[in-house]
Amino acid sequence: MRRLLGLLSKDFTVAYRNYFFLIVFVVAALLIAATVFLVPEQLSTGTGILYTLDEVDSSLAKPVIALFEGHKEYKRLDSKEAIVEQMKKNKNTVGIVIYEEQEQLRFEVIMQGFENERSKNAMALTLESLANIGQLQAESIETVLLDKDMDYGKIAFNKSIVPLLLLNEPIMLGFIFLATLIFMEREEDTIKAYMVTPGRIKEYLLSKIILMMVLSLISTILITVFTVGIDVNWLMLIAITIAGSWFSSCMAMLLGSFFDSISKAMIWILGISLVLSVPMAAYFVPSFSPAYLTVIPTYDLMFALREAVFPGTNPAVMYRSILILAALGAIMYAMSVLSYKRSLARD
């Protein structure tokens, strides 16, 4: 324990002298400023619907228009030409021309051209249901709600991105910083000097992981408090941050054991960082969950962070994510210890 405390003292000093703490504070301040002042509170991440009325009896179209006006994604324009013009500028939009034929409301849906058949079917079904809304409401279909009703769409956009920031910055921070620290000491042969002391390699590595956890926690707390506030599940947020930092640090450590200089490891560090951030693509499109995405540990981690920051419906994801990250981190930690022992024995 005393050896570990000694190592921690040395690592914290090295991190301080190399401006790690300053970088954490500056990056957190930049992210907070961007989130609070630059990112808008209202921003639709779904498909925008542009619609226009083409000589329709107002009483016939009234229920549909009332529904359209209740959604922020729907925008009324003057003509079909205006819709097409807007659609060319924003490819994340679909147009609807509402018109009347034989006293029946009809819809011409203008798509971009790359949409799939299922999306078209769903669009047609939704519009047909809207036109016959009375019929749909008359049907008695049971609805079973498994958890508390929670609409993440009601959270301000700039706050809703906070879990992504926490995943990208504090948690993945360990990945870059730890690799940096390891290569710095490798260049200075600190590890060889350490090995002639009674200290063990696992303590040497553990000390660096603890440093990364502390840096991650500082960053997480700063970003959360100054963007979302204090009304979050702190216990789980801290536990998830520690588990995430443990995972990313152990991965960096294992990666570092295969290379002798940071320039050789750099592309792997950047490449793996990018792969780990791919699940972010699913954050605003929760129905996008192909297997190759969900097997990446950061997929569950991202939703676990959302659950901790906006406590709501799915606490299980937090426990699952913590367990998976802890287990994966432990495996990589054990492999790192073996790898470092072997490379030191070889030297």
Add this chain to the structure above:
Amino acid sequence: MMRLIAIFKRDLKSSFREFLAVYIIVAPILFAIGLRFFIPSVEAISYQFAIEESLGNEVVQEFKKYGSVETYNDLDKLKSRVNKVDDIIGITKGSAGGYAVVLEGNEAGGSRYIAHQIINRLQGGERKEIVTFSDIGARISTVAIYGTSSVILMAIILCGIVIGLNIIEEKESRTISALGVTPMHRLEFILGKSLVGFSLPIIEAFIIVWILNMTNINLMMILVMTVASSLIAIIFGFLIGVLSSNQISGIANMKFLMLFVSASFIGAVALPQTYQRFLYWSPIYWSTIGLNSIVANTATWPLIGQYTMWILGLTILIFFIFRKKISTGLS
């Protein structure tokens, strides 16, 4: 000129020796290949349904028209699937013999009602053909557009990082001091170092465009935008090189660079038009919108000229701000 080429060849040889250049070239290509497989799955995004098998094949087939379907023979398993973090709507038998829709509670608005509408159709709801479709002829999705431009931008930035790491290596091995006593001018050194940052992105941009099957876009525009964007990466590379005393601090500086690049890119693609003026100061912003418009086939030469002028102007400004720092750092 000979000295300039000698520096270029030396940089290339040094990078290849440490496999750095190989990684830098291969990484964006691998990402482009990954993106080639990723794009179709994103474009096929639809609703997801978990259906109890006992409801029968007719129900499964009807739901398949609107989304992907998973079937379950056990209600608990179905509920457990619905409870996972993604949006999937469960369909099972209702207590009164009809249908029941199982929701987790946090589903996005549209997906909450689509199952009711499909069931309504199944229960014999009247079908009127009141919807017709047309399109504006866009064949490339936003994912393909942003994906392509982000990989090209990544290739450009990585080449800038190579320049930075090469300069740091020169500083660490003190070859910069040795070069100082040769007849070589500082400008030759700068231009020689910059050649990697100009040549590699051009080759890579064309390979990426070919891998992603985007060869119908204006390749001349891609060339212009890549060369202009390379200037930013080169300046950043030099800044990383001169501001960092060793490779470790180089990585720390690179972290800020990546933050700046990703913020500019995300802002350019995600922020509404009214907020985009806050990003006009960033040359990466102009590169992003330039590359996006070329890939989307909406770019015109006057527009590309305008974006290029912004990039050049801002890059020159950044160069003049840090001119002394670069000059001192290289001496």
